[in-house]
Amino acid sequence: MARQTGLGRALEIILSAQDYDADVAERTGTINKALEPDEIGPYVDALAKRIAQxxxxxxxxxxxxxxxxxxxxxxxxxxxxxxxxxxxxxxxxxxxxxxxxxxxxxxxxxxxxxxxxxxxxxxxxxxx
Incomplete structure (x- = not known):
């Protein structure tokens, strides 16, 4: 996690033991992108098609x-x-x-x- 978020942020996330929503997880770098449920399929399809090119x-x-x-x-x-x-x-x-x-x-x-x-x-x- 420290590689993704940086040492200070990783310690804050781990030691605070708080729940984070997807938007906060995206901002901290623990996930790549926060999407609404209906956006996930189209996003993944578009990304896969782009990479496949x-x-x-x-x-x-x-x-x-x-x-x-x-x-x-x-x-x-x-x-x-x-x-x-x-x-x-x-x-x-x-x-x-x-x-x-x-x-x-x-x-x-x-x-x-x-x-x-x-x-x-x-x-x-x-x-x-």
């Missing part, structure tokens, strides 16, 4: 990146993340899109950063 190699590399970097000092974690990002893109058609974007300097375009979610899905449309 990515190549399996990329999904696998992203999982490795998170698991490998979580307990490392920041410098080592950033190296691990860079390695797994390369793995996520280098063995899939997306590397062509990232290479073109890099050559054109698009990583420095603030609009690309503002619209990252849409940009990532456009890459899937181009390469999928």
């Amino acid at each position: 990515f190549p399996a190699e990329s999904i696998n590399a992203c999982k490795h990146m998170v698991y490998e970097s979580i307990d490392k000092p920041i410098a080592d974690a950033l190296k691990a993340e860079a390695f797994w990002l390369y793995q996520a893109t280098s063995k899939t058609p997306e590397i062509k899109c990232f290479t073109i974007a890099d050559e054109q300097g698009r990583q420095h375009d603030i609009e690309n950063h503002r619209n990252w979610c849409e940009l990532v899905m456009k890459v899937q449309d181009i390469t999928g």
Whole structure:
């Protein structure tokens, strides 16, 4: 729990022995998202469909990146993340899109950063 919420918050949650509703649990980081019961199914369906659009190699590399970097000092974690990002893109058609974007300097375009979610899905449309 301390990894999810931070040491102080974890101690507060455990030692206070209080009940928390879903909204508080979301704010403290003990759950990912608080949803109304009728929102759960559509949310999970949309998330699963979005994830399914990515190549399996990329999904696998992203999982490795998170698991490998979580307990490392920041410098080592950033190296691990860079390695797994390369793995996520280098063995899939997306590397062509990232290479073109890099050559054109698009990583420095603030609009690309503002619209990252849409940009990532456009890459899937181009390469999928």
